Amino acid sequence: MTQSHPLLQVRDLRVQIGERTVLESVSLDVAAGSLIVLMGANGSGKSTLGMALAGHPNYHVTGGQALLAGQDLLALEAHERARAGLFVSFQSPPDIPGVKNNLFIRTALNAQREARGEEPLDAFDFLASAKQSAQALGLPQAMLGRPVNEGFSGGERKRNELLQLSLLKPRVALLDEIDSGMDVDGVRAVVTLLARLRSEGVGVVVISHYLQMIEQLEPDSVLRLDAGRIAETGDVELARSIAQTGFVRPREAVEA
Template identity: 50%
Template sequence: MQGEDFVMTALLEIRDLKAEVAGRQILNGLNLTVNAGEIHAIMGPNGAGKSTLSYVLSGKPGYEITGGEVFLNGEDLLAMEADERAAKGLFLAFQYPLEIPGVATLTFLRTALNAQRRKRGEEELSSPDFMKKVRELSKKLGIDPDMLRRPVNVGFSGGEKKRNETLQMALLEPRLCVLDETDSGLDIDALKVVANGVNQLRAAERGMIVITHYQRLLDYIVPDVVHVLAAGRIVETGGKDLALQLEATGYAQYQQSEAA
């Protein structure tokens, strides 16, 4: 670049993040860096702060930041409203996706997509272009077209809800996907289907954070890095073998060390 040094900016950089809920400190100086193209798994015991981290990143109300910084593509994420974070490329897949009676899934998807496009100053997709895109993605992800005409998540099985979120991710094309215990409530067949959909979204320009209690999800969504979160901090980082170790030994050693 004409003699200039090129410095790669991390997709997500969290520095000494502290946050509390209802006056109780949950995150206690969390540090995490995710580069484009990487999948990071975050594991840990109940109450460690895993879901709190996902909600803080997405901008959910009720979570007070008491210290630290978060940057998405080099921009101050904490200075953005929730809709701006989404438009900048952050997507949160919920542990328990909400039901929205009276709103067809197709209508919801088109509204979400065009809202983000407007926020970025882009033209909205026309109905024909939108339908073409949804049909292509639904076929690729193995989603029954009839599901798209039903109200959002109403009467859906656990697997259908998670597949619906995978379709949302594919349609919105986020830069950073945060999957908050996406394996919760899924049997092994549904888990394989959802994991296959997530794997199809792996891309050089996209990063993912997979939050889970159990190693079994990581048999299907293979992470580049595994972190242990305990008492609001990353306390250990390793490769896939760390997840296997946690499956065998549990989290007691981390809880004991934090309590000491």
């Protein structure tokens, strides 16, 4: 499913929050149709990577490069990065009071379609597609007409992120603990959706510690982030090893 030329190329990315350097040097490639699992202890910089790539103003890139389909991602404003095809989920999706869920997603989708030179979707066509996707993800259709995430449970917020992902169909998706707060059916929905998106050429990075889901995702590679650097690279066996021993890794395991 992967291609020789990565969709997303990150080279020696360095990021500060305030006066503190969180990412010392991170490099990775995300190819079309590939799935990478990113693991790491709390504070290792996993969420920082996503927020920096998304263009969050509190995350200051001090060096390095990030290319999305050959385009300089770091030179773009946050909304331009989304239009270019980058999707970054929130670890804790916020409420947006007063903005209906279906209007929010349709506006985002039509902004992307405009950037690609496509005609916008009207409310009728969009709603039919949104209802179908919501049903597949186990999200009650009534929530399409409610303000974004207002009164949603943790699992419903994550399913709503999946709904956005399903409808926006980005080039690259970085999902920050998308399984958090999910029940068994929710995790199954994550696995099913990501398998479909990969078959359509979407590159995916999943931040997770949940071994059972990681095994079901069948990742191309597993990366361990430590102190702002990629400390280990492996396959699903690395995830299994971390699940057994934790993030404090014996030297011989890292060298192997």
